[in-house]
Amino acid sequence: MKHDGHISLNFTRLSLEEQLKRSRQFLDDMRKRRTVREFSTEPVPPELIENAIATAGRAPSGANQQPWTFVAVSDPAIKKQIRQAAEVEEKESYERRMSQEWLDALAPLGTDWHKPHLEDAPYLIVVFRQAYGVDEEGNRIKHYYVDESVGIACGMLLASLHLAGLATLTHTPSPMKFLSDVLNRPENERATMIVAVGYPAENATVPDIHKKSLDEIMVTFSADA
Numbered sequence: 001m002k003h004d005g006h007i008s009l010n011f012t013r014l015s016l017e018e019q020l021k022r023s024r025q026f027l028d029d030m031r032k033r034r035t036v037r038e039f040s041t042e043p044v045p046p047e048l049i050e051n052a053i054a055t056a057g058r059a060p061s062g063a064n065q066q067p068w069t070f071v072a073v074s075d076p077a078i079k080k081q082i083r084q085a086a087e088v089e090e091k092e093s094y095e096r097r098m099s100q101e102w103l104d105a106l107a108p109l110g111t112d113w114h115k116p117h118l119e120d121a122p123y124l125i126v127v128f129r130q131a132y133g134v135d136e137e138g139n140r141i142k143h144y145y146v147d148e149s150v151g152i153a154c155g156m157l158l159a160s161l162h163l164a165g166l167a168t169l170t171h172t173p174s175p176m177k178f179l180s181d182v183l184n185r186p187e188n189e190r191a192t193m194i195v196a197v198g199y200p201a202e203n204a205t206v207p208d209i210h211k212k213s214l215d216e217i218m219v220t221f222s223a224d225a
């Protein structure tokens with residue numbers, strides 16, 4: 001089939017040896033990723049944040065609508081506002097809104113309503129999904145597969161930050177409406193998550209939890225018997 005307006009693909013074919021090397025290296029690197037909840041206040045070079053957001057912006061998206069906005073916050077006054085508003089919501093959640101089943105599921109992680117990382121981490125990347133687009137005349141444009149698209153972009157964001165030697169915490173205070181107010185975002189944008197970014201605090205610990213093995217997550221229907 002011929003597609004008008006298409007251009008030729010610029011695809012680099014690698015040797016098998018190179019494919020395996022890169023694939024194993026990436027897996028090895030990603031095996032070292034851990035979510036960190038205690039951050040040092042040491043600053044992070046802004047280019048690492050810019051490169052990670054630019055990487056996230058390369059994600060595939062429904063109809064290539066790129067329905068995302070990444071707000072990078074390092075201003076301490078704004079981080080403080082976010083922390084205060086998040087802790088109000090989280091306190092209500094932990095003390096009243098969350099079910100016992102949910103609290104039990106979170107127990108191994110050791111979380112509670114205190115969110116010091118929102119001020120300690122030198123950067124907060126607040127990810128917004130664009131529920132719909134708006135054209136120049138102010139008309140609504142329907143967006144497709146927004147959650148999937150933003151989820152993929154967030155995965156690429158986290159991978160970039162990890163490969164750049166940074167620690168992250170994906171944080172979803174609930175409800176998140178306050179982020180639109182504090183960060184002055186338009187009505188079509190809804191906060192999806194906060195990614196706190198920085199270096200781990202000197203004595204940071206992580207829960208002793210494990211990822212499922214390949215066997216547990218992969219099912220194959222193989223060509224060879």
Ligand code: IYR
Pocket residue numbers: 090106109111112113171172173174
């Ligand atoms: N939003 C709360 C609760 C929370 C929920 C899940 I699911 C987690 O994996 C971790 C925390 C909080 O951020 O503490």
